[in-house]
Ligand SMILES: Nc1nc2c(ncn2[C@@H]2O[C@H](COP(=O)(O)OP(=O)(O)O)[C@@H](O)[C@H]2O)c(=O)[nH]1
């Protein structure tokens with residue numbers, strides 16, 4: 659898979675961050691494929707950290723992976739839907755138990771055409787967030803279908819969090835908190851219900867996951 663064209667564009671920037679859109683083009687047997695990666699780089703000059711932790715968000719399309727990532731790293735929420743093409747990436751420093759970690763968050767595209775690149779992002783992950791939408795039964799089944807594949811690709815001591823997103827939409831709920839919790843218990847995962855739109859449990863989820871990862875890392 660030889661890139662035949664590469665490039666990038668600066669999308670937006672302010673004093674604290676720059677967002678780039680990078681792309682490369684390559685050909686497969688009969689297709690021309692364009693891969694985009696959106697990258698937000700923060701001005702972290704002078705900011706030290708003890709660990710870099712790679713975290714992948716997994717889940718069906720439209721469950722809110724990109725929104726959770728943006729809510730946590732930029733504290734914004736956008737109600738319009740822009741499909742992630744390829745991979746969405748953002749980072750933020752988190753302080754837990756007197757240690758600083760740089761969390762690298764990757765939103766993998768649900769589109770099966772991108773499975774090849776998506777798989778490579780499972781390698782070396784310290785944390786996996788398995789996201790479903792509490793108003794969408796199909797999305798809950800989806801994480802049940804992919805969890806074994808993800809566990810096969812990720813590091814054996816990776817930490818898993820089952821995330822029931824859109825908990826602000828209580829009236830449209832079809833997956834109960836108990837269902838989510840028992841799925842998580844069965845698969846040895848942590849569990850949390852979140853809302854990217856109302857900013858419920860997003861920071862808590864990141865802290866909980868990071869604390870668990872650091873516990874494992876420090877006991878090695
Ligand atoms: N009500 C509600 N809508 C959400 C929430 N999170 C995401 N959405 C909406 O769900 C759609 C898909 O979100 P997105 O993050 O792009 O999904 P992704 O495909 O998993 O990355 C968008 O229209 C969002 O505005 C949430 O917590 N509550």
Ligand SMILES: [Mg+2]
Nearest residue numbers: 723724742765
């Ligand atoms: Mg997305």
